[in-house]
Amino acid sequence: MLRELFPNVVVEDLIVATKETFFMTGISVLGTLIIGILLGLLLFLTDQGNIWANKPANFVVATIVNVFRAIPFIILILLLFPFTDWLMGTIRGPEAALPALIIGAAPFYARMVEIALKEVDRGVLEAAKAMGAKTRHVIFKVLIPESMPALVSGITVTAISLIGYTAMAGAIGAGGLGDLAYRRGFQKWDFDVVFACTVLIVIIVFIFQFIGDFISRKLDKR
Numbered sequence: 001m002l003r004e005l006f007p008n009v010v011v012e013d014l015i016v017a018t019k020e021t022f023f024m025t026g027i028s029v030l031g032t033l034i035i036g037i038l039l040g041l042l043l044f045l046t047d048q049g050n051i052w053a054n055k056p057a058n059f060v061v062a063t064i065v066n067v068f069r070a071i072p073f074i075i076l077i078l079l080l081f082p083f084t085d086w087l088m089g090t091i092r093g094p095e096a097a098l099p100a101l102i103i104g105a106a107p108f109y110a111r112m113v114e115i116a117l118k119e120v121d122r123g124v125l126e127a128a129k130a131m132g133a134k135t136r137h138v139i140f141k142v143l144i145p146e147s148m149p150a151l152v153s154g155i156t157v158t159a160i161s162l163i164g165y166t167a168m169a170g171a172i173g174a175g176g177l178g179d180l181a182y183r184r185g186f187q188k189w190d191f192d193v194v195f196a197c198t199v200l201i202v203i204i205v206f207i208f209q210f211i212g213d214f215i216s217r218k219l220d221k222r
Contacts, residue, residue, distance in 0.1 A: 008190035013180060018200055020094045021176040024166045025204070028101035029159045035106040036158070037151070039065060040113020041139065051135055065107040073104045073165050077172060097166065097174035105162050112154030116147040149220040156212025160205050167201060177201050 039061065045051050046058035071079070077100040081091050088096045120143055128142045144151070170178025177197040185193030 008184075008188070008193050009196045010184075013184065014177075014196060014200065017175065017177045017180040017197070018204075021163070021166050021178075021201070021204060024094045024097050024101060024169070024174070024176055025159065025162050025208070027098055028105060028162050028166075029155065031098070031102035032105040032109050032158055032162070033155055035102060036109030036155075037113055037144075039106060039110035040117065041143075043110060043114040044117040044143075045135075045139075051129075051138065065110050068103060068107040069111070071104075073100070074168050074171075076100055076104050077169060092173040092175075094175045097169040097176075100169065101162055101165055104165060105158050108161065109154060109158045112158070113147075113151060116150035116154060117143055119150060120146045149216050152212060152216040152219060156209060156216070159208045159212065163201060163205055163208065 042061045043058065043065065046054045046061065048055070048058075068076070077097075080100045080103065084096050084099050085091050087099055090096050124142055124146060125138065128138050133141070166174065166176050167178030167181070170176045170180070171182045173179065177200055181194045181197035185191060185197065
């Protein structure tokens with residue numbers, strides 16, 4: 001029955017492409033989480049009225065974040081080809097997609113981090129500072145723990161966006177389900193391959209959404 005519905009689908013190719021999509025998404029989510037939190041903290045802490053209040057520094061960080069958020073992902077991949085080639089030694093394959101995926105998603109997540117930190121009760125922050133807490137203690141004992149549910153929700157949304165980014169990256173040779181759908185499906189006019197890849201991408205999205213929602217609910221103290 002399945003062979004009749006999907007006559008052009010090669011199961012082994014689907015398995016390899018799915019593994020590549022999971023690889024690209026997983027590594028890029030980790031990189032985005034680290035860089036996004038760092039950028040988000042800088043945006044928050046250098047803003048007016050906060051610990052490191054510094055208008056020029058805040059402007060520089062905000063400008064960098066806004067510029068990279070404004071560039072469409074497919075164009076960003078092309079712009080980063082020289083950097084990717086220098087860093088990874090190639091511009092093709094799942095590993096080569098990682099720099100563009102992380103650089104494209106981290107600024108998006110950084111803004112979510114900033115919003116999450118701004119929602120932390122100011123009274124809790126003032127109390128921590130009044131007790132003489134050092135900056136690192138305010139960050140790791142107050143800001144991040146108090147905003148953790150929102151941070152998890154934000155990285156979940158970002159991860160789902162990254163799955164879409166991997167599909168776009170696949171169109172220019174990054175591998176994964178996007179590459180399989182375009183190269184073996186669209187270009188050969190085999191839309192059963194495109195459909196099979198689409199179904200798997202939707203399943204991956206549901207997996208990431210379920211995990212993110214589960215963790216967020218566990219961390220939410222309300």
